[in-house]
Amino acid sequence: MARLQLNKLEKIYGGGFKAVHGIDLDVQDGEFMVLVGPSGCAKSTTLRMIAGLEEVTAGEIRIGERIVNALPPGKRRIAMVFQNYALYPHMKVRSNLAFGLRLAHVPKAERDAAVDEVARILEIEPLLDRLPKQLSGGQAQRVALGRALIKKPEVFLFDEPLSNLDAKLRASMRVRITQLHKRLKAEGMSSTVVYVTHDQTEAMTMGDRICVMKDGHIMQVATPKELYDRPANLFVAGFIGSPEMNVMDGQISDGAFHIGTQSVALDAGLMQRLQSRPDQAAFGIRPQHLRLSGHDGLRARLQSVEFMGHEVYLHAELDGHQITSVATAADYEAIGTDDDAIHLTPEPGQGHVFDRHNGTNVSLPVAV
Template sequence: MARVQLKSLEKVYGKFKAVHGIDLEIEDGEFMVLVGPSGCAKSTTLRMIAGLERISGGEIRIGDDLVNDKPPGQRGIAMVFQNYALYPHMKVKNNLSFGLRLKHAPKAEIAASTEEVSHILEIEDYLERLPKQLSGGQAQRVAVGRALIKKPQVFLFDEPLSNLDAKLRASMRVRITDLHKQLLAEGMHSTVVYVTHDQTEAMTMGNRICVMKEGRIMQVADPFTLYRKPANAFVAGFIGSPEMNIGDATLVDGNKLRIGTQTFTIDDKARARIDKDAPSEVTFGVRPQHFTVVDQNAEEGLLGRISHVEFMGHEVYLYITVEDQSFIVVVPATGIERQYLRDDAIRIMPQEDALHIFHRRTGENISLSA
């Protein structure tokens, strides 16, 4: 079993509390991504799981073992770092096999394992090279291979793709997720805990995603749930590109939303989801893809003016000012040159069931009550 359990986990540096008693269960064979902005303690949490940082409180269990005081080498983990951490004086084949040689594994086992791992990661042609002779993508594959060859219970990845260009990051995302699926298919239920600040990596790689902020867990869910049902305004604003439109509004008579001086009726589905005890002063959220452009003379919707237009190929970003608030609206690119121009007046309306209402003080999504 490679289940990972964090119970009331804390980390304190002097008077500064970096991790605030988090609880997280990662299932056997799961690909869990820890994501959040810089300084949210996601890497600190990973390093505590690895045994590279001592915990200040709580428990860490890997499988059935309490590992709080166990050194990294006895935790059944393997870690891939951001900077690859390859030995510069060793050829690739020796970097791959270093862990096995430390354990005094038989030469035949070392040779067979090195061949198997290099084949899986398609690095057979690089075995006689030194790390300085590798590209960034090649070096990262060697780093993954060095972890894979140990056949650990848990793989820990600490922002492993951040030093690669966009094209390489995309291809490595696929390689790592495919490798995990292959291991599962072969009966090796290795659990993955993957740290990143890149929401694209998180959304495309994780079975579930743990969103963190300032040493606290904001929400743990699958990518679809995070996108469609964010638990709070922080998750709503962090997940999604372009980011969700979020601003201040007033609930009027329980079925209307006033933004500035403009008011529109909330659809029945959204109204049914809103907490009946919700305060009148709220924060609203609508994703850029979930607005519809309606007729300027329509009675419902928000009337504004286009301040900027960005052509992105298959779609267009419209930057719209509605009184003193700014919105981004994503529309299909078809006919954009003829339909929407800078300084044009435009009226937009949230799509049915796409409006989120947040408690202005706590940030809680109060439109998920039903």
């Protein structure tokens, strides 16, 4: 069991490219931390430095009380699960699981007991005498998890472990991994996790907290709910949530936000929270909070409608901005649209104001 701390961690690759810009991250003992961000933002680089597979340029990595910068991967008490889990094809599942312990000269009786325990936890007992080629993708991924689990590491590191699986299997493995994490925690076993993904659904559903990265910088570290409700900047606002948050440029005056020829009243709560009044501002509102209304509200020109079952996504143009509103199918039918003009009203208390210069959300309550 261990806490993991990154202090001013930096990585400059051989060619001089700075991939990680002195990041600080504190993962609590037993916490499930997700690193998420677009391709190239240095999620894998960060994880590989924690694992000891990549040299640290500057800064410090601490696992529990130990600074591990100089330790080889085998001495760090970590286990890693990759996208390409590569089981040994000529070995049965049982031997694949026990392989690491055999290398470490663990006696056979102890190895067998460890294999049995891991197989029980992962519910793969019926698969122990099969070869990898006799497993489905999901079963093989569970065996790969088992190989990590059997090492009883202090920290589990996952790098996009589910990205090779189809959508349905990914969804069920997602649940399995979070359940496994809860179970390990309940049984008092080590369960600190750093899980890398570029999939925001995985991040939102699996993480106790999420660390959003961009270009080797951390943009925000928070719980899924906090990231969704209180994004610190335009990048996080756009990255978390689906469909993406609507962002409209304009100015604030007289308690309203002016977008081209139209304006939207800013509620008293939001006005009070404003830490500054940027001259170039952006109003942000999630599609779920932009309500289809009868005749009042912002006028927009409907361009297309996507039926998603009980919801519809209305894609529209509003004073040069491409926006989306999520309505229930029932509301959409009840209000209808004679022509392509629709009216949309932001739900009070749900809007955000961003400073266009640096992207900062200036409508968050000041932290106390």
